[in-house]
Amino acid sequence: EPLIRFEGAAKTYADGTVAVGGLDLDVREHELLTLVGPSGSGKSTLLRMVNRLVEPTGGRVLVAGRDVATEDPVLLRRGIGYVIQDVGLFPHRTVAQNIATVPGLLGWDRRRTQERVAELLLLVGLDPAVHGPRYPHELSGGQRQRVGVARALAANPQVMLMDEPFGAVDPEGRRALQEEFRRIHDELGTTVLLVTHDIDEAVVLGDRVAVFSQGGRLEQVDSPIRVLTQ
Numbered sequence: 001e002p003l004i005r006f007e008g009a010a011k012t013y014a015d016g017t018v019a020v021g022g023l024d025l026d027v028r029e030h031e032l033l034t035l036v037g038p039s040g041s042g043k044s045t046l047l048r049m050v051n052r053l054v055e056p057t058g059g060r061v062l063v064a065g066r067d068v069a070t071e072d073p074v075l076l077r078r079g080i081g082y083v084i085q086d087v088g089l090f091p092h093r094t095v096a097q098n099i100a101t102v103p104g105l106l107g108w109d110r111r112r113t114q115e116r117v118a119e120l121l122l123l124v125g126l127d128p129a130v131h132g133p134r135y136p137h138e139l140s141g142g143q144r145q146r147v148g149v150a151r152a153l154a155a156n157p158q159v160m161l162m163d164e165p166f167g168a169v170d171p172e173g174r175r176a177l178q179e180e181f182r183r184i185h186d187e188l189g190t191t192v193l194l195v196t197h198d199i200d201e202a203v204v205l206g207d208r209v210a211v212f213s214q215g216g217r218l219e220q221v222d223s224p225i226r227v228l229t230q
């Protein structure tokens, strides 16, 4: 059974824009599925159906066999990490405090939280002693994205939704982040849906690649090599 299943999932916005045209798609547990296509092809809309930031106007979305429309959004989002371009860290909190927000909410004690924060910073290639006490504006764009990934991983989510997570990072830093993230995924086995408009990123990162076209149409879902050669 797939971990995430889109069944005839469709979204037409109130102004009549057909963002997602009614599509079926299964995401396997532990899979890193990349969603690629031009701007406006409905990728973000589809992604946001999973954590109920968007309610479908047709069909449904199942996570672990349960229709997300019947789930409490706050509880649902605890199991689903969400990373967007330019992460939106709290500017007046240090890196460590930003990450601690998640386990902190879940009632962890101070010591355990600190250990978890350090572990997460190391995982994304940052130094807890150096970067933990800094404020977001004291980091590079790439380092901020790393913190965003660490924060999303803090609650040990079963699913990670990533929307152009490396989009604001310069090309060099971007390659490093992609490699780092691929390694993190292999280590943790989190199920990941990652949106990008960059076909290179989609094939480098994805176990499978879903190719979208305008009007929210799913053209192809296949291995990177077959997407490249067709």
Ligand code: ADP
Residues within 6 Å of the ligand: 013, 014, 015, 017, 018, 019, 020, 037, 038, 039, 040, 041, 042, 043, 044, 045, 046, 195
């Ligand atoms: P992508 O992620 O592939 O760039 P989006 O899902 O962001 O695509 O957008 C798909 C289409 O839906 C676009 O035409 C976009 O302008 C439109 N759209 C997105 N959000 C809204 C909204 N809140 N209201 C109306 N139209 C929207």
Ligand code: ADP
Residues within 6 Å of the ligand: 051, 053, 074, 077, 078, 080, 081, 082
């Ligand atoms: P509170 O518990 O204070 O109501 P929420 O957990 O609902 O806070 O988060 C506030 C807002 O932040 C949500 O409405 C949502 O837009 C965003 N948000 C928080 N966590 C997530 C998540 N895992 N996925 C998507 N959006 C999230």
